[in-house]
Amino acid sequence: MKIPRLNWRHVLLVASRDFRQTLRTRSFWLTVFLMPMLPVVGGLAGSRLAGDSEREKIVVIDPDGHMEPRLAAALHRVAPDIDVTPAPEALTKLQTEALDDAFRSYIAPPREDPHPPKGYVIAVPRNFPNDVHVRIWVSHNPGHTIITTINDVMSTGMRDAAMTQAGLSPAEAARINALEPTLSTRMPKHGLSDATLAKIAPTALAYILMLAVIMSAQWLLQAMVEERSGKLLEALLACITPDELLCGKLIATLEALVVLFAAWIGAGLLAAAILCPHLGLSFTQIVAPLTSLRMLIGAPFFLLTGSAALALICLAIGAQCETLREAQGMMMPVIFVLMLPVQMLLQMQVAGTATQAVAFARWVPIWTPFLDLPALSTQADWSIFAQGGLLLGFCILEAVVLTRVFRHALLRNDTGSKWGSLVAALLGQKDRAL
């Protein structure tokens, strides 16, 4: 095989023109910015919703004033975000019926307020341990822990009073009341194991790659069809070789994909940073797998070779077509066939099912990057290297085939079947034009 001599000045000129052209298209920026907006916006909305809990307030009406400090202390322990405040003097003087009226509007707030205040009003009866009717007004579904805590504090108060009445010293009563077993509960947070947590970010990378490939197909085809549909090929080919043009286009494509990846990964991290605390996940735990050496080397490699492998297919199809519409028509089934299994395989890999199928698919170069990205830290070195090498070899093979197809299609003036001529080019029929 003859390796074509390239004039790199030409290649870079083509690449920079194509890249700048891509930067000027609206669809590129929509892809770069709008897509990651979804998780970021989702994250912000989520944090808004979660942030509503900070507005919760507990007002304690305690005419005798014994229980309020104990309630406040206990509630503060279980729900540090909630304000516990003693009721204003005026409130404590109201009778039960009046209190009901006073809180009706509070508990059933006017409809038009989209974020009604959430709160509890706890009325400890006068003469507490003698009158044990503690009333609680709640504006919303009461939190389980809040009610339990109120119950605990009030029962402790009652038992204290009962024990001192029975002759125990207050200290002795307090000691007995404080008795409790040591319960140690172990439950993984939100039911996610550490192993699963470690998979989240790398799997997200695989999805980013998948989306990038699907979304970028459009401007790849655009770039490829541009010279042909703009009838510029001949003028260009008088100055540069087809290989230089193709190589420049490929570089421009990869540059654009790098911008895309950077934007999307950045947005992903931002969304994770915003969302994690509200999901009870640790941001550092999620991001840690990305900082391993394997990831730092492997992720860029698989992102680039993976997108190149699919970009080359797009380019080959684009090279066959006169117009963007025609190119899209040819591209759709290909993207569909290539990407549909990826989604399934990724799900199976995350769920740990169909391990045989996933293990096999990992050796199919088109799918390697999607399956190896999430599994970089769990796969054996040799298999990562072998699969990476296979993928790289596949890309090179594709590039060779593509130059062939590209030259074959250049300045072609027949209007025969695109697939037919694609196959003819692949089978190495004599180039008609070149």
Add this chain to the structure above:
Amino acid sequence: MTALSVSHISKSFGSKLAVDDLSFSVAEGETFGFLGGNGAGKTTSLRMMLDIIPPDRGEIRVLGRPAARENATQIGFLPEERGLYRNMTALDTLIYFGRLKGLSGTDARSRGLALLERFGLSGEARKNIASFSKGMAQKVQIATALINRPRLLMLDEPFSGLDPINQALLEDEILRASREGAAVLFSTHIMQHAERLCDRLLILVKGRKRFEGTLSEALAGVSGNVTLSCRADPTALADVAEAHIAVSEHASDPEWKPWSVALKPGRTAADLLETCTREGFALRSFELPRPTLHDAFIAIAGTTSASGPEYPA
């Protein structure tokens, strides 16, 4: 010095022989017309000279070197199919092509601005081609061919699709380039331009060269018809005039009939006039043929069979 020499090149596409054993050369400062009908092989020949496609056989030398992409720095090329990047400005387009042809960014910019100025487009230099009229875009494209001050200018059907003003502009540019010492080769099937511009021309028929020479040589090969009006039947002139056709059956004066007389090969109008006088023919008018390149082209290329009579090359 020869700017371009082509010797015995052939090219076929499948079983179709597009260019067949073509040889010619163009000197520096010369304007060379590359004429031929549709499908004659003009574009294919130009592509081979530009090294866009390789010839099956034969040799091409451009400015003393073998045909290669590297020559692009010295060549200006206007392809038959016109088009530009629609989302690029006129100036950026010129800079891009200038840089592809080896100019530095600053040179390309200053030359681009100068050309746009010359073509009356300096106000539009920074506007997108998409907003240009067809004629404006054509001017930009002509400028891309000239941006590197080429020593060899190759234009494929340069006048097609141009309005008369742009045609005149292009003619001026061709003359200017040739004044500056560049060799200009252009293909066309519009004969008037070739007639006005060419020092020499070549006529291609079905991939084969049928004629190469100066305009007067081309015209000399055409025996135009002499029109005369006489009383007698000019059949008597059989040894000079090959055939004779009545131009009009309904002449104003039935006595003096107009005749169109085709000269026999090798005989001139002077021979005919001399014979008339010698034979005592009464003539009321005798009009010399004024053949155009168009006539010459029809005469040369009109014989469709490739094995037809060869004209002097």
